[in-house]
Amino acid sequence: MFDLDLWQEIFNTIRKNKLRTFLTGFSVAWGIFMLIILLSAGNGLKNGVMSNFSGRATNTVEVWGGRISIPFEGLPNGRRIRLDSKDVELVETRVPSAGNVSADLWKSGNVTFGSEFTFCEMRGVYPAIRTIDNIDVRPGGRFINELDMRERRKVALVNERLKTVLFKEEDPVGKYVKILGVMFQVVGVYDLNSSWGNDIVVYIPFSTAQQLFNRGYGVNSVSFTISGLDTRQENELFNAALRKKFAELHRFDPNDLRAVGIHNQMANYLQTMSIFNGISLFLWIIGIGTLTAGVVGVSNIMLVTVRERTREFGIRKALGASPASILRLILLESMLITGLFGYVGMALGIGVSEAISAALEAMNGGGDSRVILKNPTVDMNIALLATLVLMVAGIVAGYFPARKAIQVAAVEAMRAE
Numbered sequence: 001m002f003d004l005d006l007w008q009e010i011f012n013t014i015r016k017n018k019l020r021t022f023l024t025g026f027s028v029a030w031g032i033f034m035l036i037i038l039l040s041a042g043n044g045l046k047n048g049v050m051s052n053f054s055g056r057a058t059n060t061v062e063v064w065g066g067r068i069s070i071p072f073e074g075l076p077n078g079r080r081i082r083l084d085s086k087d088v089e090l091v092e093t094r095v096p097s098a099g100n101v102s103a104d105l106w107k108s109g110n111v112t113f114g115s116e117f118t119f120c121e122m123r124g125v126y127p128a129i130r131t132i133d134n135i136d137v138r139p140g141g142r143f144i145n146e147l148d149m150r151e152r153r154k155v156a157l158v159n160e161r162l163k164t165v166l167f168k169e170e171d172p173v174g175k176y177v178k179i180l181g182v183m184f185q186v187v188g189v190y191d192l193n194s195s196w197g198n199d200i201v202v203y204i205p206f207s208t209a210q211q212l213f214n215r216g217y218g219v220n221s222v223s224f225t226i227s228g229l230d231t232r233q234e235n236e237l238f239n240a241a242l243r244k245k246f247a248e249l250h251r252f253d254p255n256d257l258r259a260v261g262i263h264n265q266m267a268n269y270l271q272t273m274s275i276f277n278g279i280s281l282f283l284w285i286i287g288i289g290t291l292t293a294g295v296v297g298v299s300n301i302m303l304v305t306v307r308e309r310t311r312e313f314g315i316r317k318a319l320g321a322s323p324a325s326i327l328r329l330i331l332l333e334s335m336l337i338t339g340l341f342g343y344v345g346m347a348l349g350i351g352v353s354e355a356i357s358a359a360l361e362a363m364n365g366g367g368d369s370r371v372i373l374k375n376p377t378v379d380m381n382i383a384l385l386a387t388l389v390l391m392v393a394g395i396v397a398g399y400f401p402a403r404k405a406i407q408v409a410a411v412e413a414m415r416a417e
Contacts (some may be wrong), residue, residue: 010333017305020412024301025341027392031294032342035386036378037351042283044250044357046276057225060265061098063246065086065221070257073251081250081259083219094245097226097238097289100249102126103219105209109180111202113166120162120200122179124209132223135203141173141188148205156184157203163189165200179204182212185275226266232274235267238342287386294390304336306401334398335391342387353377354374 014021065081088103105124110117129135130143137143137157148155156179163172172186179202188201210216229235240254241264247254313326357375 006329006332008190010329010336013333014337016186020301020305021337024298024305024337026345027294027297027301028338028341029345029348031291031354032345032383032387033349033392034290034354036346036383038283038287038290039378039382040349040353040356040376042280042359043378044353044374045279047376048374057132057134058265058269059225059227060223061226061242062221062223062261062263062265063091063242066261068252070253070256071299072253072256073416075251079252081246081252083222083260084217085219086249087222087246088219090245090249091169091222091224095226095242097228098224100128100131101222101224102129102132103206104129104221104223105206105218106220107209107213109181110178111162111166111200112178113172113175116166118162118165118200120179120202121309122202122204122209122213124204124213126206129203129223132225136191138189138191140171140349143188143190144203144205149207152161152211153205154182154184154207154208155205157185157188157190158186159190159201162200162202180213229266232267232270235264235270239267240266251360254286258339291386291390295393295397298334298338298390298393299333302398303401306330306398306404317406326406327402330398330402334395335377338391338393338395339387346383346387350378350380350383368380 063083067081067084068077068079071077083103085103086311088101091098102125107122107124109122113122125144126149127144127146130137131384135143141157143157144155147153156177158166158172158177166172166177167175174186176183176185178184184202184204184266206219209219226238229238236327243257243260243262244254246260247256250259252259316326317323353376353410357377360374360376
């Protein structure tokens with residue numbers, strides 16, 4: 001039942017003790033605020049780094065040729081390792097955990113449509129690269145398919161930036177562009193938040209790229225997805241076994257790390273996740289320490305409050321107030337202060353984190369380029385739980401000294417200084 005007189009008395013007590021109320025509330029608000037800011041920063045850093053992984057599937061491996069740095073079987077040192085169709089076949093047939101295999105062929109040059117032109121990266125790929133690079137094709141278009149590969153069709157996919165530069169407001173699907181002097185028909189547009197971010201990359205069938213721009217031979221790299229490797233150790237063993245297979249094919253020392261380059265996205269992903277788990281644990285320790293400091297502050301201030309009001313409690317008891325009514329008065333006052341200031345701290349923390357998130361998004365132009373911090377916000381359930389913990393701590397902090405004070409006889413309590 002709502003007791004208006006009781007609440008009026010609580011507010012009168014708060015007005016008479018503004019400094020004490022502020023100090024109590026500040027301890028609560030600061031603890032919540034700092035916890036939210038710390039967790040938001042940790043989440044933002046994690047989201048930023050994870051967004052940099054989103055351009056490719058996390059279980060991707062890429063292999064490219066290098067130069068021999070360790071003498072092997074009398075072959076000349078510094079020999080160049082050039083990948084070709086045999087390396088693609090090796091991955092497809094001798095790597096059981098491999099899937100979605102694609103050879104890559106890169107060329108740079110101009111792309112032209114009418115009187116508009118710009119510089120671009122042309123990338124010859126297999127259809128499987130769509131899964132490897134998480135490529136999202138816009139409705140109305142399509143990606144490269146097996147028929148394009150077999151018939152060496154001159155078809156291409158462009159991204160949003162190239163569409164804006166060359167076609168303005170026109171729909172590019174079905175139109176022809178000149179890439180490195182050869183006419184290609186545009187069959188689709190892919191989103192910038194997939195593949196290689198904001199770079200202007202044009203995808204064409206690998207077979208077409210190899211025939212037109214590489215004399216029908218060689219590849220720049222081989223990319224594929226792997227399955228069944230869930231730990232860093234498993235991925236490191238896989239890398240060593242894969243290097244050995246390429247060493248047998250190209251005749252170089254399996255310990256020569258410069259002969260072929262191997263980029264294992266899963267190994268990097270697992271390493272990054274272990275780092276962020278450590279960072280999250282560290283931030284939680286700091287956050288809990290901040291909350292503990294807030295709890296201690298509330299406890300100390302409530303203890304002082306009860307001691308200051310011991311004489312008041314004695315007078316109330318002499319006038320007929322029951323111990324339970326006095327205890328309820330203290331607990332409601334404590335709950336009001338911790339709840340109100342806890343909400344203020346939570347709102348400020350969430351507001352600051354959301355403002356930072358909006359500012360970072362505006363600086364990034366709403367795109368998905370490489371960022372360090374992204375969406376630095378915290379789970380609302382965590383914020384509410386932390387606020388509730390401090391409220392309970394404030395109530396408990398006020399309960400024990402208040403209970404001890406009201407057990408003192410009225411005469412003794414009125415003598416207290």
